[in-house]
Amino acid sequence: MKIAIVGTGYVGLVSGACFSEMGVDVTCVDIDSEKIERLKKGIIPIYEPGLKNIVVRNYEADRLHFSTDLPAILNDMEIVFIAVGTPSGKDGTADLSYVMTVANTIAEHMSKPLLIVTKSTVPVGTSYRIRDLVRKRLDERGLTDLRFDVASNPEFLKEGAAVNDFMSPDRVIVGVESEEAKNLMTKLYRPFVLNNFRVIFMDILSSEMTKYASNAMLATRISFMNDIANLCERVGADVNMVRRGMGSDSRIGRSFLYPGCGYGGSCFPKDIRALIKVAEDAGYEMNVLKAVEEVNNRQKDILFQKFKHHFNGKMEGRTAAVWGLSFKPETDDMREAPSLTLIRSLREAGVSVRVYDPAAMQEARYYLNDSIYYATDIYDAANGADALIVPTEWKEFRLPNWSILKKIMNNHVVIDGRNIYNMEELASYGFAYSGIGQ
Ligand SMILES: NC(=O)c1ccc[n+]([C@@H]2O[C@H](COP(=O)([O-])OP(=O)(O)OC[C@H]3O[C@@H](n4cnc5c(N)ncnc54)[C@H](O)[C@@H]3O)[C@@H](O)[C@H]2O)c1
Known part of the structure; x- marks a missing residue:
């Protein structure tokens, strides 16, 4: 199986390295030529435990390749993943310009059937925007019979434990709209979930939403506990004891009950802002999430x-x-x-x-x-x-x-x-x- 992953950041590099570890032929593509040259020399641009070994081993085994030239390799691939950044744009909206640039390049150069998978965290409906853009351009190029599929496969790895998360995922979420796409994604992920098939297939919109809703839930737990902690200080309670007491309730569980000095990183803040905006655009107000963000800024x-x-x-x-x-x-x-x-x-x-x-x-x-x-x-x-x-x-x-x-x-x-x-x-x-x- 030959796949390309476009965007060689935290998500793209870890995914590419881990797929190649399972025997898939992977090309990681990035526009940052310096990064690609360094990767070819075994220099890893990010600190991520365990990543360097896998990258170097698979590069040397000729299963993992690095390139800056997507058009040149595109028509050799069965699947192309889009794993570029989706930073916060104006008003908190997710900036989709990187994703759409990649979609345009694909639309401009593909000449064989392809599965285009969005791995970046994107607002609900983005995979359909990609599908429509590619179809329109293919039609303009006279390739009206050329078949392609889109799918959504949001990533749930945690920085700092990314390799392990990818190799042994709690679950894999995949949004598809055809049996062919489902079969390809099953083939690709089966090695990771051999003993217990934890791939959850659903429609594309629900898959895109699952990623935002999951991050929003985790951020909510953090802000909730920070609010409880601040109140503990004022009334003389100890949040460490409260946390242990709460966490032992099986309906609540122990994870993500740690108060601190606020959540940060490349995902929670921007994804919460983006989901609030997705809701606004749909005429709905996410009151809980607005409070989650406000508490976090204060914390x-x-x-x-x-x-x-x-x-x-x-x-x-x-x-x-x-x-x-x-x-x-x-x-x-x-x-x-x-x-x-x-x-x-x-x-x-x-x-x-x-x-x-x-x-x-x-x-x-x-x-x-x-x-x-x-x-x-x-x-x-x-x-x-x-x-x-x-x-x-x-x-x-x-x-x-x-x-x-x-x-x-x-x-x-x-x-x-x-x-x-x-x-x-x-x-x-x-x-x-x-x-x-x-
Ligand atoms: N970092 C995480 O822990 C994490 C976890 C889950 C999901 N995500 C999501 O995954 C996506 C990627 O996040 P990341 O942290 O890996 O981003 P990143 O900023 O680390 O990497 C993005 C890479 O894409 C490259 N790029 C940009 N435009 C390109 C183009 N046209 N062609 C090729 N490469 C291009 C950049 O040079 C960069 O190397 C985001 O949507 C993010 O929300 C991130």
């Missing part, structure tokens, strides 16, 4: 507010150490990361900032330039700081040497955005501690 400011509160508003000339910059551990992705909101507010308040992240230091320079100090490790970051602030819970932050920190820090304040430390333990070392919802 992203909470670490700064705690810092400000601790120093009674007198922040100018202080120094803050920030541990963790990526929007979550095990990734270098900083898109819409809570750390960015925090650091920008600190800088505006005249606070010097010393940062450390195990993977995102290079990415951080892109967002924050020379406005902050880039430390070599957690202790370098904490050296001389008035407060230690933790927006991201990387494992290596969980058991630091508090005695060393006590010696090297100027003031002994810890603001814990992910509730990874124990208040009593820190108090025993002489630190003032502030978590979320405790």
Whole structure:
């Protein structure tokens, strides 16, 4: 089986590498020629555990190829996946220009039957827009008999665990409108779900909606717990206990009940905005999701507010150490990361900032330039700081040497955005501690 994946980012590269691992002949296509040249040399553009091995192994086995030239390879393929970005455009609408550019290229150059699969997260109806665009162009080119199908196959991988998520998915969602498309997608995904066939077929519109609805539900749980945590602080309850109590109810479950300093990343914020907009365009108001977004925006400011509160508003000339910059551990992705909101507010308040992240230091320079100090490790970051602030819970932050920190820090304040430390333990070392919802 020969497939192409257009867009070699987090989703395209992981999908392409994992399909090739199962014996599929995959070509990953991107317009970024530098990225493609680096991939051919085995240089992986993103930090994603386990990815490099699979990419290099399959590239060397000649099952995984990289190209910048979609027209040149298109007519060798049975399936083309579209996995380019769909960032927030004006008013939160998903910007479909990258998706439509790829659809145009396909329409312009295809001359054999093809299955066109949308893997990018797109508003409901987008696959039909692609279908109509391709049909129109093929007709204009005189190829009125040329058959093609469209399908929707949204991706659910989590950055930081993407390879494992792709290789052993909870389920695979596929929207199709023909038996041929269903058979091709079954053939492609069967190796991933051999023992328990977890591919859920449905119509295309429902498939596109499933992706948005899933992200919206997860974001809702996060904002709900952040609201509960903030109330816990005000009434003297401990959200860690509340979370455990709630999570043991089988109707609720334990996942996604962790309060923190807000959700970020390349998916939740933009997908929530896009779904609100999809609803608006359909004449419906998503009241719950609007509140989810509002709570999240407020929560992203909470670490700064705690810092400000601790120093009674007198922040100018202080120094803050920030541990963790990526929007979550095990990734270098900083898109819409809570750390960015925090650091920008600190800088505006005249606070010097010393940062450390195990993977995102290079990415951080892109967002924050020379406005902050880039430390070599957690202790370098904490050296001389008035407060230690933790927006991201990387494992290596969980058991630091508090005695060393006590010696090297100027003031002994810890603001814990992910509730990874124990208040009593820190108090025993002489630190003032502030978590979320405790
Ligand atoms: N990142 C995630 O965790 C995740 C998870 C599930 C779904 N998604 C969705 O998947 C889609 C892709 O996300 P991502 O994070 O992989 O994006 P990304 O920004 O990491 O990668 C997109 C890639 O597409 C390339 N590209 C843009 N236009 C192109 C064109 N015309 N031809 C070829 N390549 C082109 C870019 O150069 C880039 O390398 C988005 O819709 C996103 O919402 C992302």
